[in-house]
């Protein structure tokens with residue numbers, strides 16, 4: 264299988280690159296860094312050239328403007344990358360006959376449901392990031408029928424820096440990390456996402472999927488368990504969601520569950536505690 268990864272230098276892109284290489288796939292890693300095949304997803308000619316040159320069979324579209332507050336401050340750039348860029352990728356997938364796997368987010372939801380969101384729940388993004396990702400999803404639906412839109416959330420893994428790294432850095436510096444007590448979501452390990460994505464693309468059950476580690480948890484409980492597992496006894500500083508001031512609004516409650524994964528015959532995702540344990544083992548060598 265010839266696979267092309269956009270944003271291959273990012274957290275999920277790097278994980279997919281590693282897994283696809285291990286499985287012996289032909290992997291084309293694209294992005295804006297010097298060690299990658301040059302492809303800025305907002306540059307139509309670069310996208311066309313890369314697709315013509317490599318003729319992928321499957322495209323894992325991981326490139327995105329992921330800084331939620333930066334998106335709020337620079338909406339035009341956010342829509343250019345997350346909406347227009349995704350539309351370009353979807354169009355070229357369709358043109359060369361590739362399956363388009365576009366990664367999206369729990370931030371398409373507003374967080375008012377009070378039960379985990381499934382694939383058929385209505386969206387209502389609160390932020391520019393969420394809206395730009397939703398419009399990217401809609402572009403994929405319209406432009407490339409052979410697609411998987413895969414919504415994930417609160418990613419962490421061995422590549423890149425994310426919430427667990429922030430907590431650990433502060434705690435190891437002897438500071439008490441400030442963590443929101445009542446923001447609930449689905450922290451998700453990139454290794455599990457990469458594994459299930461590779462199962463999913465074999466199914467031909469195209470459409471929209473939620474792909475997160477199972478069971479809802481608060482940021483606070485997740486951070487507490489991480490520190491306890493690593494034997495770090497630094498207290499957390501709790502902050503309430505209502506007191507958290509950020510440029511972009513966020514859903515207070517955005518856990519996701521998947522109906523469609525099981526229907527498609529893909530292995531269920533492990534729960535967040537199982538995933539965190541495996542991540543902790545990677546951290547401790």
Ligand SMILES: NC(=O)c1ccc[n+]([C@@H]2O[C@H](COP(=O)([O-])OP(=O)(O)OC[C@H]3O[C@@H](n4cnc5c(N)ncnc54)[C@H](OP(=O)(O)O)[C@@H]3O)[C@@H](O)[C@H]2O)c1
Pocket residue numbers: 269270271272273274275276294295296302303304305324325326327328329344348366367368369396414415416417418419423
């Ligand atoms: N991180 C999360 O918690 C989370 C949660 C839900 C959904 N997601 C989604 O999951 C996907 C992967 O996220 P991630 O956490 O792996 O993100 P990430 O680590 O921020 O990586 C994103 C990658 O996209 C690249 N990129 C940005 N603009 C680009 C452009 N114009 N052209 C080409 N590449 C560009 C970045 O490269 P540069 O280094 O060149 O900027 C970076 O390598 C994204 O679609 C994101 O929206 C993430």
